[in-house]
Amino acid sequence: MKTIKIKKSEWAGAMDKARNTYRLAGPVKHQDYHVFRELEAAGIPDLEYGDLRISPKTVVMPQSEPMFTFNLDEHKEDHHVLHEVPFDDTPRAVVGIRPYDARAIQILKKNFDTDDYQDPYFLRRYNCCTFIGLADTDPSPTNFSLSCGTGPFDETDLDMLLVDTGDDYIGKVLTDKGEAFAAAAGFKETDAAEADATIAEMKTKAEAQITTGVEYDNIAAMDELTLHQAPFWEEIAFACINCGTCTFACPTCWCFDIQDEVEGKHGIRMRNWDTCMSEVYSRHASGHDPRGKPFQRTRNRFMHKLKYFLDKYNDGIMCVGCGRCISQCPVNIDIRTVCKTMNDYQPEN
Amino acid sequence: MNQYTERIREIAKTLLREGRVDVVIGFRKASLPYMAEPVAITREAEADQLIFDCNCRMNLANYVTERTDNIGIVAKGCDSRNLVNHIIENKIARDQLYVIGVPCTGMADKNMLLENAEGGITEITETDGQVTIKSEGEEKQVAKADILQANCRTCIRRNPVIYDELAGDEVAELELTDRFADVDEIDAMPPEEKSTFFDNLFAACTRCYACRNACPLCYCPTCFVDESRPQWVGKSVDPVDVKTYHFLRAFHDAGRCTDCGACEAACPMDIKMRYLTRKTIKTCVDRYGWEVGMNLEDRPPLDTYSPEDPDEFIR
Numbered sequence: 001m002k003t004i005k006i007k008k009s010e011w012a013g014a015m016d017k018a019r020n021t022y023r024l025a026g027p028v029k030h031q032d033y034h035v036f037r038e039l040e041a042a043g044i045p046d047l048e049y050g051d052l053r054i055s056p057k058t059v060v061m062p063q064s065e066p067m068f069t070f071n072l073d074e075h076k077e078d079h080h081v082l083h084e085v086p087f088d089d090t091p092r093a094v095v096g097i098r099p100y101d102a103r104a105i106q107i108l109k110k111n112f113d114t115d116d117y118q119d120p121y122f123l124r125r126y127n128c129c130t131f132i133g134l135a136d137t138d139p140s141p142t143n144f145s146l147s148c149g150t151g152p153f154d155e156t157d158l159d160m161l162l163v164d165t166g167d168d169y170i171g172k173v174l175t176d177k178g179e180a181f182a183a184a185a186g187f188k189e190t191d192a193a194e195a196d197a198t199i200a201e202m203k204t205k206a207e208a209q210i211t212t213g214v215e216y217d218n219i220a221a222m223d224e225l226t227l228h229q230a231p232f233w234e235e236i237a238f239a240c241i242n243c244g245t246c247t248f249a250c251p252t253c254w255c256f257d258i259q260d261e262v263e264g265k266h267g268i269r270m271r272n273w274d275t276c277m278s279e280v281y282s283r284h285a286s287g288h289d290p291r292g293k294p295f296q297r298t299r300n301r302f303m304h305k306l307k308y309f310l311d312k313y314n315d316g317i318m319c320v321g322c323g324r325c326i327s328q329c330p331v332n333i334d335i336r337t338v339c340k341t342m343n344d345y346q347p348e349n
Numbered sequence: 350m351n352q353y354t355e356r357i358r359e360i361a362k363t364l365l366r367e368g369r370v371d372v373v374i375g376f377r378k379a380s381l382p383y384m385a386e387p388v389a390i391t392r393e394a395e396a397d398q399l400i401f402d403c404n405c406r407m408n409l410a411n412y413v414t415e416r417t418d419n420i421g422i423v424a425k426g427c428d429s430r431n432l433v434n435h436i437i438e439n440k441i442a443r444d445q446l447y448v449i450g451v452p453c454t455g456m457a458d459k460n461m462l463l464e465n466a467e468g469g470i471t472e473i474t475e476t477d478g479q480v481t482i483k484s485e486g487e488e489k490q491v492a493k494a495d496i497l498q499a500n501c502r503t504c505i506r507r508n509p510v511i512y513d514e515l516a517g518d519e520v521a522e523l524e525l526t527d528r529f530a531d532v533d534e535i536d537a538m539p540p541e542e543k544s545t546f547f548d549n550l551f552a553a554c555t556r557c558y559a560c561r562n563a564c565p566l567c568y569c570p571t572c573f574v575d576e577s578r579p580q581w582v583g584k585s586v587d588p589v590d591v592k593t594y595h596f597l598r599a600f601h602d603a604g605r606c607t608d609c610g611a612c613e614a615a616c617p618m619d620i621k622m623r624y625l626t627r628k629t630i631k632t633c634v635d636r637y638g639w640e641v642g643m644n645l646e647d648r649p650p651l652d653t654y655s656p657e658d659p660d661e662f663i664r
Contacts, residue, residue, distance in 0.1 A: 272586075331384075
């Protein structure tokens with residue numbers, strides 16, 4: 001596969017060109033910080049950004065997604081019949097996604113695309129995406145992605161990896177989809193050996209900047225119930241206010257809640273992000289709540305990410321180490337500390 | 350170690366050793382240098398975890414709601430006002446509390462700290478009104494007054510209202526001029542401009558409810574946004590539903606909000622929802638001369654009636 005290079009001054013033009021073939025999603029400045037979203041007609045992905053507060057999982061799993069429409073007007077023939085919401089499946093380029101956030105989308109896919117079930121809402125979005133990654137050349141202190149099977153320059157789940165080298169972006173084309181995007185954007189080929197050397201050097205520097213990590217080898221071997229009943233959960237969860245910040249910022253949290261909303265006779269069935277931190281998340285119709293105490297909800301989140309997922313798929317933890325939950329938690333509950341507490345746990349007897 | 354931290358630890362140890370409390374609720378050092386984590390200390394040996402600094406932004410009154418044990422609690426001025434409000438609203442009894450009062454000189458705004466550090470903060474120290482922010486290969490000193498959280502700039506009560514012991518000497522209260530300038534500015538806007546202002550203010554809200562959950566006032570068994578029979582509010586991020594949530598929450602806090610700032614400090618999207626609660630505070634001051642949580646005797650304006658209450662809005 002080839003290597004490309006584009007001057008930053010020509011970036012906007014290339015994106016305008018790519019738009020003839022693709023709908024674009026990417027980072028744009030909103031008020032004081034960048035958000036990742038589908039871009040309007042003239043929007044250009046702004047690759048000069050630091051960390052995104054909300055992960056780009058919104059591209060494959062928006063916070064609110066309409067599934068069906070219906071009407072309740074009994075004079076109409078199709079009343080109470082669900083109609084699918086049309087979906088535009090023209091190719092979409094997800095430009096500027098961090099490599100570890102792209103890894104996270106593969107984790108979501110484990111849940112939404114199984115042998116038994118294929119979630120049409122996730123897949124119709126996922127299948128039309130081309131992932132044009134942007135290496136994280138300046139990982140923040142909360143980033144521990146290297147210990148989560150990915151990293152700031154991880155190429156695994158991308159179609160192309162762009163690297164910001166100052167005046168230019170150089171890019172490694174990684175798949176046929178990436179090749180097609182490069183052609184559509186008119187990216188010019190450059191000397192691969194020189195570019196590879198630059199990328200390798202920057203990668204080493206960025207990876208060296210990540211100084212924290214998690215270990216979970218003991219967690220995998222530990223009995224599930226033993227860990228669940230470990231004495232440390234109430235202490236870990238004491239500060240937790242059970243808000244949804246961590247789950248909404250998380251690129252791998254996939255839970256949703258289905259709601260019907262009606263205005264007059266017109267209704268929409270939609271699905272919205274849900275959060276296991278919320279009391280209403282686990283409350284049964286009977287009123288019983290198996291996780292009625294706040295600490296049980298906090299425990300469940302960490303057990304799911306660091307134990308149940310690990311056991312179920314035997315392919316690492318349900319975390320890519322982006323660090324969003326750490327930097328955004330109002331009370332500084334740190335998944336690295338929690339993971340260490342779990343991994344170090346030695347039950348008596 | 351600062352003087353407050355040292356004193357808080359001593360008091361906590363004595364309380365736990367003598368069995369006068371079952372738990373001391375305070376702050377401990379967090380994994381990030383610009384944060385502090387609320388903690389419950391139950392053993393004397395653990396009391397050295399306790400700290401107090403300009404990162405203790407959460408309101409600890411939020412952690413005592415309906416507890417049944419005897420609690421030592423670290424309380425800034427605003428926390429103590431919320432404890433008073435909690436006592437008045439029967440969420441905790443005064444005799445369950447041993448209040449370790451902290452005369453407070455304000456909390457540092459988290460974002461301002463981060464803006465003053467290239468490449469991540471490694472340490473924050475505070476001496477004599479100066480905050481030193483250390484980051485990779487750099488050290489910057491800023492006046493604390495310049496990086497204070499917004500609510501601390503208009504604080505009316507830095508010293509605890511109720512306490513059993515103080516962790517430091519009382520500090521001078523602020524002399525405020527034009528305390529509600531921010532509210533007045535919005536009041537003066539024409540309706541359309543005001544509407545746009547609030548549209549923009551809440552545009553980034555994800556309804557994570559960190560503001561609600563960080564708030565000591567928000568203790569309803571089921572919040573109106575979580576009710577499903579009937580369902581009062583839609584659950585998506587539809588702008589009308591988002592604003593309904595924020596506006597109603599502010600109304601529910603009217604006459605009760607101490608402007609502790611925990612809501613804004615907790616918000617992951619930096620939404621300034623205090624514009625709403627501050628309007629309710631101003632209304633209570635203007636119409637009823639009411640400041641919440643200043644003593645244990647006065648009843649709140651919304652559960653009292655006086656023939657002298659202003660009523661010109663009834664026509």
